[in-house]
Amino acid sequence: MSHKPLFKTLLFVINPISGDISKESVQELVENFCGHHKINLFFYHTSGENDVDEIKRLIEVEKPDAVIAVGGDGTVSMVANILNHGSIPLGIIPLGSGNGLSKDIGIPQDLESAIALIRDGLVKEIDSLDINGHTVFHLSDLGFNALIVKKFNDGTTRGPGAYAWIALQEYLNYKPYFYHIVTDTETFEGEAFMVTIANANAFGSNANINPSGVLNDGYFEICLIEPFPKAGAVGLLYNLYTDKIHNSVYSRIIKCKKATIEKSAEDILQIDGELIQTDNHLTIQMHPKSLSVIMPLDVNLEKEIVVD
Numbered sequence: 073m074s075h076k077p078l079f080k081t082l083l084f085v086i087n088p089i090s091g092d093i094s095k096e097s098v099q100e101l102v103e104n105f106c107g108h109h110k111i112n113l114f115f116y117h118t119s120g121e122n123d124v125d126e127i128k129r130l131i132e133v134e135k136p137d138a139v140i141a142v143g144g145d146g147t148v149s150m151v152a153n154i155l156n157h158g159s160i161p162l163g164i165i166p167l168g169s170g171n172g173l174s175k176d177i178g179i180p181q182d183l184e185s186a187i188a189l190i191r192d193g194l195v196k197e198i199d200s201l202d203i204n205g206h207t208v209f210h211l212s213d214l215g216f217n218a219l220i221v222k223k224f225n226d227g228t229t230r231g232p233g234a235y236a237w238i239a240l241q242e243y244l245n246y247k248p249y250f251y252h253i254v255t256d257t258e259t260f261e262g263e264a265f266m267v268t269i270a271n272a273n274a275f276g277s278n279a280n281i282n283p284s285g286v287l288n289d290g291y292f293e294i295c296l297i298e299p300f301p302k303a304g305a306v307g308l309l310y311n312l313y314t315d316k317i318h319n320s321v322y323s324r325i326i327k328c329k330k331a332t333i334e335k336s337a338e339d340i341l342q343i344d345g346e347l348i349q350t351d352n353h354l355t356i357q358m359h360p361k362s363l364s365v366i367m368p369l370d371v372n373l374e375k376e377i378v379v380d
Contacts, residue, residue, distance in 0.1 A: 088118065139160060145172055161195045179367060203350070214267040264296045280313070294331060
C-alpha cells in the first residue's frame with residue numbers, strides 16, 4: 073500500500089549533535105519550507121534523557137500527520153521504533169555519518185532535497201524484524217562487523233578513516249565464532265566471519281551485504297561470510313562494494329521468514345548501529361509492512377542482481 077502524503081502538521085525530532093551542519097541552519101530551512109507550504113510544525117531536540125517518553129507525549133498532544141527524524145541512524149531507529157505498528161509515517165532527513173536505511177530507500181542525502189521529499193514523496197510500508205524483543209529496520213549482525221562497531225563506539229575518533237583503521241587492526245587477529253542457525257528454509261552449523269541479519273541491503277559505508285534484499289517482501293536474509301584465507305580479503309571487499317557479494321564462494325545468503333541462532337557468549341550483537349545486550353539464543357521474527365515511511369515517488373524497493 074502506498075499513497076501521496078498531504079500533511080498539515082509535522083513533528084521534527086532533531087538530534088543536536090549529529091552531522092556537521094548547524095542545527096540552527098537545519099531548523100531555519102525546515103521552518104521556511106513548512107511556512108511556504110502552510111504546514112504546522114513542532115520541534116523536539118533530543119537530549120539522551122527520556123526522549124522516547126517525551127516524543128510519545130508530543131505525538132499524543134500535537135497529533136502530527138508524520139514524524140520526521142533529523143539525524144543519523146540512531147535517531148532514525150529511535151523514532152521508527154516509536155511509530156512501528158502504528159499509522160503515523162516516518163520521514164527522514166539524514167544527517168549522520170552512515171545513514172544506512174535512508175540510502176536503501178532512496179532518500180536524498182543532501183539536506184534541501186530530503187526536506188522537499190516530505191511534500192513530494194510517497195508513503196510506503198516496510199517490514200521490521202524482532203530479535204529477542206529488539207526491533208530491526210535495517211541491518212543487524214554478529215561477528216566481525218559487530219566487534220568493529222563496539223571498538224569504534226568505545227573510541228574517541230570518528231569518521232570512516234577511524235572505522236577502517238580499527239577494522240584493519242582487528243582483522244589481522246580475528247578468530248571466527250561458531251554458529252548454529254535454524255530457519256524455516258534451511259540450516260547452517262559452523263564457523264562464520266560475520267553473520268548479518270538483513271531486512272535491507274547495504275551498510276552506511278555502502279558495503280552491500282544483501283544485494284537481493286527487499287524491504288517490504290515479508291522475508292529477511294541471513295547473510296553469512298564464511299571463513300576465508302587472508303588472500304581472499306581483497307576479493308571479498310571488491311564484491312561488497314560492487315553489489316556482487318552473492319558471487320563470492322565465501323558468501324551464503326539464506327532467505328527466510330523466521331530463524332533461531334545459537335551464538336558464543338563473547339559474540340556481540342549490533343542492531344542498526346547500536347550494541348545490544350542479549351543472551352546466546354536469538355529468536356528472529358518477521359513483521360511484514362509494519363512501518364510507514366516517506367520515500368521518493370520513483371523508488372523501487374526490489375533490487376535486480378546479476379549472477380556472474
